[in-house]
Amino acid sequence: MEAKELDVFIQGVIAYFKEVLGEDPEIGTPYLQNTQDKSHLYDYTGIIGLSGSYRGAIYITCEQGILLDIVERFLGIKNPEAQHLRDMAGELANTIAGNVSRVFGNAFHISVPIIMNGTPNYLALPIEIPAYVIPISVRGKKAALVVGMRKNE
Numbered sequence: 001m002e003a004k005e006l007d008v009f010i011q012g013v014i015a016y017f018k019e020v021l022g023e024d025p026e027i028g029t030p031y032l033q034n035t036q037d038k039s040h041l042y043d044y045t046g047i048i049g050l051s052g053s054y055r056g057a058i059y060i061t062c063e064q065g066i067l068l069d070i071v072e073r074f075l076g077i078k079n080p081e082a083q084h085l086r087d088m089a090g091e092l093a094n095t096i097a098g099n100v101s102r103v104f105g106n107a108f109h110i111s112v113p114i115i116m117n118g119t120p121n122y123l124a125l126p127i128e129i130p131a132y133v134i135p136i137s138v139r140g141k142k143a144a145l146v147v148g149m150r151k152n153e
Contacts, residue, residue, distance in 0.1 A: 001149060006030055006132055009058070009147050012099045016092070017138055020074055025143075028135030033146060040133045040144040041119050043067075044085055046093025049111035054104060056129045056149030060093045065141040067092075082117065090115045096145065 010027055017025040033040075045061040067088045071080040074088075090113035097110040131148030 001130065001132065001147070005149075006134070006147060008100050008103045009096070009145060010134060012096050013134065013136060013145055015099070016096055017136075020070055021138060022073075023138070026137040028137070030132045030134045033131040033133050033148070038119070040135065040146070042142060042144070043117065043119060044089035045116040046089040046091075047114040047116070048093045048097040049114075050097075050109065050149050051111070052109035052152070053107035054149045054151055056131075056147075058093065058097055058145065058147045058149070060089070060096060060143060060145045062089065062092070062143040063141045066138055066143050069139060069141070086115045086117050089113075089117070 010030075014024055014027065017023065040061065042061045043064040044067055045059050047057060047059040050056045050058065064085060067085045068080065070092070071077050071084050071088050075084070077084060093113045094110070101108045101110060129148045129150050131146050134145040134147065136143040136145060
């Protein structure tokens with residue numbers, strides 16, 4: 001994965017939070033995922049598979065507080081139920097993947113999101129595709145976008 005491809009995802013994350021919460025997130029330095037390290041995994045995770053011109057997957061994993069902020073601001077629900085938070089985790093992953101698909105073209109296909117709640121003990125993308133972790137902080141709450149994709153030849 002090239003730096004310019006990773007930057008497309010970073011810009012997508014910045015645009016999403018700017019639009020939905022009205023502020024830029026802090027983006028940490030991306031690093032290569034170590035499958036034994038789960039320090040970047042949080043309370044809710046939305047996973048999107050990639051196919052077509054690229055193969056791989058992305059996932060965004062968030063502390064509950066970020067999703068609470070998004071649900072309140074976006075849906076106007078002050079005390080959301082767990083289902084609202086799960087739905088928003090899937091919507092967040094889907095929106096970021098959908099927005100970057102405009103850059104990667106019509107042959108960049110995304111799956112329906114898979115949603116996990118609770119911090120996973122282990123979550124890795126296929127070993128043959130290196131994945132990069134992009135740390136995110138919004139309003140003092142943590143998240144990470146993990147991107148692992150390879151162009152099909």
